[in-house]
Amino acid sequence: MTDVCIFWFRRDLRLEDNHSLFEALKGEFPVQPVFIFDTNILDKLEDPADARVTFIYHEIEQLQRKLAEKGTSLDVRIGQPLSIWKKLIDDYRVKLVYANRDYEPYARSRDKEVYDLLKSNGISFKSKKDHVIFEKEEVVKENGTPYTVYTPYSKKWKALLTESHLRSFSSGEVQNWNQTSPRPLPLPGDIGFTISTISFPKKEVNIDLINNYHEKRDYPALQGTSRLSVHLRFGTISIRQLVQLGKGSNEKYLNELIWRDFYQAILWHFPRVVDENFQRKYDGIEWRNNEEEFKKWCDGKTGYPIVDAGMRELNTTGFMHNRVRMIVASFLTKHLLIDWRWGEAYFAEKLLDFELASNNGGWQWAAGTGVDAAPYFRIFNPYTQTEKFDPKQQYIHRWIPELNTPDYPTPIVDHKLARQRALDVYKTGIDR
Ligand SMILES: Cc1cc2nc3c(=O)[nH]c(=O)nc-3n(C[C@H](O)[C@H](O)[C@H](O)COP(=O)(O)OP(=O)(O)OC[C@H]3O[C@@H](n4cnc5c(N)ncnc54)[C@H](O)[C@@H]3O)c2cc1C
Known part of the structure; x- marks a missing residue:
């Protein structure tokens, strides 16, 4: 067995302009690439055809093809990262490990555990800024x-x-890979998932x-x-x-x-924002949290066309336009007075681009509870938003074919009433 440096792919699934990979390839030890399907994360996903897993799977397949051209092979494992690392240091003569930094609380504690394990085995774990x-x-x-x-x-x-x-960290200049024969990838079924049929936005600038x-x-x-x-x-x-x-x-x-x-x-x-209002003065808001209304919002059946179009776009494609994300989030938190954490969790389940930091930031912004958030008394009017941003109602018609027919629901709540109710509840919450 030769000494190796392991490069651990996480949220950086590319060979080009990858900071830590570049540093690893410049080093003295041949680089063995590794990817772990992390069951701590996968076990929490409810949909067995979760499109994010499919996205990762396809990207891993492509990486594997490109790495084969370089005479090496991605070692793909399934399990809890710490247990996998215990095996990896048995399976290879690991001298050094490289990964790019990840700033989410879970990732930080995972990396600390792996760092400690490696350190106690005399292996250094280096990380770089890339994301x-x-x-x-x-x-x-x-x-x-x-x-x-x-x-x-x-x-x-x-x-x-x-x-x-x-600067671009172009690894074209440096190529020091651990030469190994090709390894088969695990099948989607081995990870416990099926392949989703959702189509992904192209990687085209x-x-x-x-x-x-x-x-x-x-x-x-x-x-x-x-x-x-x-x-x-x-x-x-x-x-x-x-x-x-x-x-x-x-x-x-x-x-x-x-x-x-x-x-x-x-x-x-401020990792506490994951669960808490950034601005504590909003902790006293009494959310209504009506489950039936929440379901109608999720299903795109509120009777507010711009809100419903957005939710249907999300449910069908895994994407929603930013302007509409702001409208549906404002509607849920202000018109329906449902806790932003409910909406955040629903987005986290459905968005292909789900990113804890941006999703939490976007939701707390809309609810008025976050950093630099919209003031609580600024309540989006879904009708004027539509006039401004979808004046010909093309977006709405694309997602609501039954609009203007008896099949389309009447509004779940009157706009004026809901607006006043939100102002009252927020104000009382702050004064509490
Ligand atoms: C309630 C809510 C939830 C959101 N959840 C997410 C999420 O989970 N993941 C996510 O990536 N973005 C999220 N956003 C931000 C934004 O809506 C998306 O980044 C954007 O719609 C993605 O489309 P795009 O790539 O065409 O963006 P573009 O308009 O082309 O913007 C370029 C890039 O800038 C970044 N970006 C754009 N707007 C924002 C923003 N407001 N905050 C942070 N980054 C931004 C994205 O990486 C985006 O790809 C959320 C916004 C709101 C209001």
Whole structure:
């Protein structure tokens, strides 16, 4: 057996411009790539045909093909990471381990356990920044505390950005792989899943779209946004590549990528947001949490066409346009007074691009409880939102064929009443 460096793929499923992989390949030991289907995560997924698992599976297949051309083979395991690592250090002469950093609370505790195991076996575990442009304390206020408002954060982010943050870690220059014969991949059934038939947004960067982004991004009937979120989520595309592009061609697009870094930073500094209101003054809100109404919202049957269209798009495709995400989230938390955590959990189950940091940030923003959130008295009016952003109702008609027929439900609640009720309940909650 030869000494090896293991590269552990997680949310960075690509060979090109992959920071830790690049460092690993530059090192003295041949690199053995590993991927773990983590049963701690998989066991919590309810749908046996969960499309995210299919997405990962297809990406793993592609990685395996590319790695075979380099004379190596991805070692794919299924189980709890710590137990798998105990086996890996038996199966290989591991000298070093590389992975890219992941800022979610679960990932942080998982990596700490693996770090401790490796350390007690004399193996060092190195990690690099890859998923974001700035991490941890890199963008903080002058006094060292984290920003909790987006605009000053983004100004500092832009001021700190240099070409070195956007360099491409091209592994074309360095190729030091552990030469092994091809290993078969586990079958989807071995992981406990079936293949989903959902089609995934293409990994194509459309320059014209980015150039026109500021004009079209708010109209859900148009193809005005990149639809690359699932690729950013799983690292099948590099954030550095997209920031380079946004920086040169469209400030609005760049700003959205900065929102992504911002929410990652919030999760890093305030992991309690996963379960709690960021702003504690909202802890006294008495959510109505009506289960029947929640079901109607989930199913796209509230009688509010823009809300229902959004939920049906989500249920059918695993995607929802950002403008509509804001509308449906506001509707659930304000019109129906259902706890944002219910909506967040439903999105987490359905969104292909589900990302804890952005999802939590988006939900707390809509509920008014988050960092830099919409003030509680700003309640989206679904009708005026429709007039502004879907004026010809093309998006609505695409998803609600029975609109204007007796089959379409009447509104679950009157807008004016719901608005006043939300104002009262929020106000009482804050004063409590
Ligand atoms: C309630 C709610 C929940 C959300 N949940 C998620 C989620 O789970 N995962 C997720 O990636 N995004 C989430 N978003 C943010 C946003 O809606 C999506 O990133 C966007 O719709 C993805 O489409 P796109 O790739 O075409 O985006 P584009 O408009 O092309 O934007 C480019 C990229 O910037 C990032 N981005 C854009 N808007 C935001 C934002 N508001 N916050 C953080 N990042 C952003 C995404 O990575 C996106 O791919 C949520 C927003 C709301 C209001």
